[in-house]
Amino acid sequence: MRTRITTALKQAMKDKDTERLSTLRLINAAIKDRDIAKRAEVNEEATGCGDADVLEILGKMSKQRKESARAYEEGGRLDLAERELREVEVIEEFLPKQLDDDEVAAAIQAAISATGAGSIRDMGKVMGALKSRYAGRMDFGKVGPLVKDHLCSASNGG
Structure with a gap:
């Protein structure tokens, strides 16, 4: 780099x-x-x-x-x-290609599955997994609320 x-x-x-x-x-x-x-x-x-x-x-x-x-x-x-x-x-020019919305959603789902996250308390684990795998490829300021939404809907049954 x-x-x-x-x-x-x-x-x-x-x-x-x-x-x-x-x-x-x-x-x-x-x-x-x-x-x-x-x-x-x-x-x-x-x-x-x-x-x-x-x-x-x-x-x-x-x-x-x-x-x-x-x-x-x-x-x-x-x-x-x-x-x-x-x-x-x-x-x-030096940053990797940014993930599009569908790729971000898939990455969030994969990270939730991989970490076994089931509630909002697991948000740190999920964000850590995403940051280690997708550094520079997604805006974590925008991803945080999406992860929170996924975890909230998961813990509320859906």
């Missing part, structure tokens, strides 16, 4: 694509910040963050920019909204 980002950064430099280069540098900076934070937590020679951490970082960056773009659009600043959305495009 890091190699792909570094390669893209070098290519953007060669192409003199300043906008893309800027976004890739922001991604690199966020990854380095996470590396430093991990090293501080462990208090020893940590290896830094892995691909799962990078996916999480990219997901957060994408989500932040989409929210900013929405705010800029509401404020009538379409130029800034467009810039945010162009950054989202660059960030999402």
